[in-house]
Structure formats: C-alpha cells, structure tokens
Amino acid sequence: MARMESAQVPLPTSAPSSAASVPAATARPRHSALVRITHWITTLSFLALLVSGFEIVISHPRFYWGETGNVRTPALFQIPIPASRHLVQTGYGYVLPDQNGWSRYLHFQAAWIAVLTGLLYVISLLFTGHLRKDLLPNRSDLSWRSFSTTLASHLRFAKPSEEEAWSYNLLQRLSYLFVIFVLFPSVIWTGLAMSPAFVSAFPATVNLLGGQQSARTLHFFVSLALLLFLLVHVGMIFLAGFSSRMRAMISGQPLTHKERT
Helix, strand or coil, X not given: CCCCCCCCXXXXXXXXXXXXXXXXXXXXXXXXXXXXXXXXHHHHHHHHHHHHHHHHHHHCCEECCCCCCCCCCCCCEEXXXXXXXXXXXXXXXXXXXXXXXXXXXXXXXXXXXXXHHHHHHHHHHHHHXXXXXXXXXXXXXXXXXXXXXXXXXXXXXXXXXXXXXXXCCHHHHHHHHHHHHHHHHXXXXXXXXXXXHHHHHCHHHHHCCCCHHHHXXXXXXXHHHHXXXXXXHHHHHHHHHHHHHHHHHHCCCCCCHHHHC
C-alpha cells in the first residue's frame, strides 16, 4: 500500500516574522485553568478586602507609629474623612454609620481565601513552569534599551500588537513579580501582625515592624499600592482590548484579529 504524505506548504515570504509567536487556535490556552480560577478568586477576594478595609479604616481614620495608639495620643497622620465612631474626633460635626462588625468579619474571611488561593498559585508557579516561561524576564529583555522601549510604549498608550496577547512584556513581568513576591507577602505579614493571637505566638513578626500600630500603618500603604496596581492593570486591559483580554482570562483563548474585525 502506498503511503500518503502530507504536502509541505511554505509560508509566504511577506508574512510578518512575529506571526510565528502567535499560537494557532488548537495550541495550549493562553492561561491555564488553574491560573484563570485563582485569578478570579483572588479578584473577588481583593474587592471584598477593599470594601471591608475601607469600612474598618473609617471607624478610626488615624494612623500611628509604634506599639500603641489611640485618640489621646498624637497621630502620625490622619485621613480627612468623618469617622464612624463618636469617640474619634475628626473635626466633622457628624459620624458615618458604624459598619465595623460585618466589615471585620468579611475582611477576615476574604483574607484567608486570598492567602490560600495565593499559596496554591505560587505552588503552581514552581511546579508547572509558569514562573520560568511566563513571568521571569528573558536575558535579552534585561537591558536599559529594552526597558526604556517598553516604558515609552506604555507612556504613549500604544496598543499592543497581536502577539503580545500571548505573552507578557517586560513591565508586566516585573510588576507581576513585584506584586506576587513583595506586595502580597507584605500585606499578609502586616495584616497578621495586627492579630493579638498571632502576635502572642510569634512576637518577633510584629517587633520587626516596630509595633502593632506600625503594622497597621504599613498595611494601609501596602494596600494602597495594591489598589494602584489594580487600577493600572484594569486601565491597561481596556487599552489592550478589553474583550480579548477578558476572553483569554475566562476561556483561555484571546480573540484573534479576524474575530475582532
């Protein structure tokens, strides 16, 4: 029986070189199922933490440095908003509704969901190769020229090319690594350092931060940094193509140029 051989069809010479970096529709998904699931669980948890955290802050919008701090001690700084408690004098003639009960409960529950989800994601980074393949910058990208080019493109709000839907650029990789390995551990550490039970078991964790009130102040600023990252992240998604990026994070496959047109 004669063996049938498939014909090799050469690519046209006019095809762009970057097309080879765009996987076919049958290739592996842009984001694995584990990445997509942990992404959305973390997103919902973080939104719950933001809402509940804001309610906790307005119950006492004064921040201190050291081990103790109260309405009778000088504040390091104060957020110019009304408080939700009569004892906290903020200069306003009224107080906001006190939502401190449910907000602390929600904050505690959402924090543990975020921590456990984050641990699962970090473990998957190490064992699936996602860290090496998708997050660690290539050696060729670790140069001032590459960094400045990518930064200038972002500052011009340039729309990403087709192949960038399948990979992270240098700024994305660096920012994701900073969030995963610096900001998230910091917000967890400072959050635990405010817990009396955790501090009694591991007193060195809060001593390194300068006290429980110092931990609360640092927790506030790290949370602001995470909020800033979220706003920039969402803005870049809209710039790059909201429908394509959302589809990639839901189904795993971004929209192709033909589908968008």
